[in-house]
Amino acid sequence: MSTVLSQHRPTVMKAAGIVIASLVLASTWAIFFVAPTEVTMGDVQRIIYFHVSVAWCGLAGCLAMGCCAAMFLARRRLTWDHWSQAAGEVGWLCATLTLLTGSAWAHEAWGTWWTWEPRLTSSLVLWIIYAGIFLVRSSIEDPQSRARIGGVLAVVGMADVPLVFMATRWFRGVHPVSPEMDPVMKWVLLASVVSFTALFTYLTVLRRRQLDLSESIAQREMSAWSADAPALRRLVPH
């Protein structure tokens, strides 16, 4: 408990939070006021700056979840499972935003909210796999079993990420891969990806700390209950 609490440095986290919030606000400002308006699609094209950023974070979340799960399986330290769960949850949120922003963009670009194009389909598959893993995790109470089963599923689920990444190149879909962009657009996109990645990392760290603290509190309650057990037994009539 003391170890976990000593790691919890509110001042550092607050400072990091302020810096990252500033970065996200600055990149959002750049998206709307610095990036030039695209000729064909107009202002709707600005969705792409958010879409690419959250899509990257969704994939990074899945990779981080799988890698941390593999570390848990190798080392058996619950903190690795907490990293895995935290990255997975934030990644799932990003995957949800990817589908929503992509769908809004597709409506303007392709005239439909959804098409069964390989990369879109793969993104949806990734989202469903995330959801399935969390559903399985939520049905297991023992932390070690939850971490082990969730860990194996995360490693297996991670095998889907290369398909998501390579789908457009493999199957010649209609999804743009590396479209020609104005240099200013490229810089704004880069700034957006960097700021959203920082936000993703910050949220993951916060969630991991929360999970560590929850686990420590549960262990403390268990220890307190064990220490009081003889006294409680005396109180209970035989």
Added chain:
Amino acid sequence: MQARETANSLWWLIHKDLIREVRTPQVWPGMMLLGLVLVFLLATQLDLPLEQKGRVAGGLLWLAIFFAGTIACDRSFSSERDAGCWLTLSLYPIPPSVLFLAKLIVNFIALVALEIVLIPLFVALSDVSLASRPGPLILIAALGNVGFAAVGTVVSGLTCGLRHRGGLLALILLPLVIPVIFGTAEATRLLVMGQTDLQWGRWIQLLAVFAFVFTVIGALVFEFVVED
């Protein structure tokens, strides 16, 4: 010598499951019945012109096969769990990857048996020319079966000790094998339309990559599955 002992262990594990299924059929009848019902229901919805029928028939067929196949995967370990033999099986002096391979092969055989019944029935009911080129169809089936059975064996091992395991197995297995389902469906669609060209080859490559990746990952992680 060690390789021969491993091969013997693998054979006996497969033999045990197959003999048990022959003596007291628990899995295959339910799996077959569900497959038959699904094929019948899906074939009744295929009252379309021949070209349109060819476009959707492959997807419907593989959906029925894999959906019924979840029953085989679901029962991979639950018979040992229910009969109290799980500890004995996990103490058997073989690498966990051999146990994984044995269960994968048993599930593969169950899927082959299912396909031997369902594919001719589906062809007869839907009048789709699937049987005209058996070689490519067998290739699609073999690769699809390996991918599905590999993931199914891992997920079944993980969920067999949980509450509501049946629902959970389907919920986690079907999303994980979506690439396999899409691969088999698309490859079959192109086969029916007579387009066994580069695009067909890419779907076959996808199926082969998934079968290989999931088999290797399954063999690697299976020691964490059986430790419970």
